[in-house]
Amino acid sequence: MSSPKTEFIVEDLISKIYQKRYSSGKLPPERELAELYNVSRYTIQKALKQLIGMGLLIPRQGNGVFINEKMSGNPLVFNSVTQVPYKDLKSQMLYLKKVPALPKLQRIFNLQDNEMVWEFCRIRIVNYQKTQIETGYIPCTLFPVMTSEVIEDSIQNFALEEGYRISHFMTNYSSTQLTREEADILNCRKNTPAFLIKSRGFLRDGSVFVSSEIIAINYECTYVVPFNKNIFHKRRRPG
Template sequence: MPDTSVFHQDAWFRPGRGSRYQQLQRHISTAILSGDLAPDDQLPPEREFAEIAQISRVTVRKAVSLLVADGLVEQRQGAGSFVRSAAPKLKQSLSSLVSFTENMLVRGMTSTSTVLLRGVFAPSPREILALGLSSQDRVTRIDRLRRTDDVPMAIEFSSLPQDILPDPGKVETSLYAVLRKKGCAPTRAVQRVTAINLERREAELLKLPEGSAVLKIERTGYLATGRPIEFTSGLYRSDIYDFVSELRRD
């Protein structure tokens, strides 16, 4: 069992920052993701946990149930609650132009999307630059939360010229599948990878503590003619996702 000081109330409780069970859940999530609590570390039994943290057993139970729902803790019958062993990270090549849906499909996994926003809008200065538009043009935007086997994996913000995708309602799961049916899917792309810390809204969607580090990938996709037709900015969970590139000597 890990050092119990990590569970002491003075380590995680701050007045006015939410209910105790939510603060405790966020604190343990951070400890797991930072490595302070390692895979297979056992949480104290409920009664002992409540005494250490100076809270009720109901509060402990609620916090642990949230950690279980987030996939960070598992409850083993007759043994207790343990930090879940880290699963192998999903790897995606940076040199292959495949969609999130296709990447999950080849791994035998089911991907789903929750549409956060979609519609046709006046382009922002960034979209004008990335897609070669004028201020009079219109862009189609689709923001989606991407899940794999019901685990939130990424948030993707995609923008396309309106003539490429006039009806954003046609996109349910795979944007590229819709574009391929129209014969206007990108044939090459330029990507930029950086690391950022999550703001509160994105952290809640990805079920991570606010400020968690994630991978940010900005991609501009081009037709064979050289026309830019897709600008996507994605936030990917770095705890379960790796992007891999292959380098060759010229």
Template sequence: MAKQVKDLTSLLTSGTKTNPLHLQIADLLRERIYSKAWPPATKIPSEHELVAMFSVSRGTVRKALKALVDEGLLVQVHGKGTFVAKPSVSHASGDRPLSFAESLRQQGMNFKTHVIEKRVTVPPIEVAHGLRLAPGDPSLFVRRLRTVDSAPVLCQESWSNLIACPGLADVDFTKTSMFDAVQQCSGRRISCSHMRYTARVAGKEHSALLDCDETAAVLVLEQKICLEGGTFIEWSTTWFPPGHVLTGIVAQPH
């Protein structure tokens, strides 16, 4: 873990022409949490280790950690250290997973899908566990941005089970929705999902995609989606721009 954080130090700037150093460090640590490189309950490096990694003062590190504690992303336990916070709200959505492509179509919106990133990779530990993949099993990571009239309406990041869905990596997701592609490649219908809604700070990476301020509060939806027969096929995280709400969502038809 220490190496993972140390590799990020090259992204720090002097702080004189951009955000203060403690906010830059908070951004870097926040992205480790958002990307699930640090799953819930992970103990992060100590203040002393972070000071050495980033070559900054202890006060700067403490300000960065406090910002993430105040956001609810980290929890500090006296005498034990600082840990990634566990999710506070979770519920199953029964047999009605959300297909945002279908929802936008039903609302008559002319949207475009931009594939920002697409690669076959070994998923983070938490994702692999959620998809019931063995260590080293491949997954397909896709980051897509959907826009309406050139304005972002959502950013979706997904990890998909390639073992249960061969051929998925060859799909053109600018033309085909993930839900449709999964059902075509697997030969089975999507049947259910588990959802979790959270409020987060956009952060540097997602604010650039959603065209908002880095400190803006945004709504994030996580879905863990099942095929018929109970096979977990996809873990997705959907980010919405500030001010957007989930209304008029159309369920995937059966």
């Protein structure tokens, strides 16, 4: 996780970008930002690195850091995992097995009674700390072959390599507490507060290619979304 100072700078710069405070499309130099926020240049560099990783900024060698205009007007979602470079994000598979699709999974993946799914469980390790336990399912109809290497690397990347076109993800967040088994895996105490994150990944044709539940600790998520006036007024109507 980032330090509170770095988190504040990231959020404040995002706010300023969406407010179009940098009309030139270019951020001030690192030294100027360090003076503005009363922090070291190293802290500024960490904040800028996160914003570059999100796609909001584009570095140009010898010319500074520029705002990515294609991204700055769009909805933005980032969390404590997506901010981490892949080199600092590891997965450890606990198991991978082929199982019959139960009725709930049949509905999710639009499968028949006799069709199978891959069930997997993996631990996500961020900066050498175990932070997530993910249990998920992948339809065998889309992926007849699945390996531990894929589970420990990237299911999304594997889907792209197989020629599928990913459309979007649907994610639900709720609060939970760690069970004894989960706490032992994550080296925490039982009943430690955690996020329960349910997610489904969709392909361009509407098919669901992965469905999973994640138990996460030390997790943060930030949204920047447009204001929807129609939904706001609809919610305000009596009855």
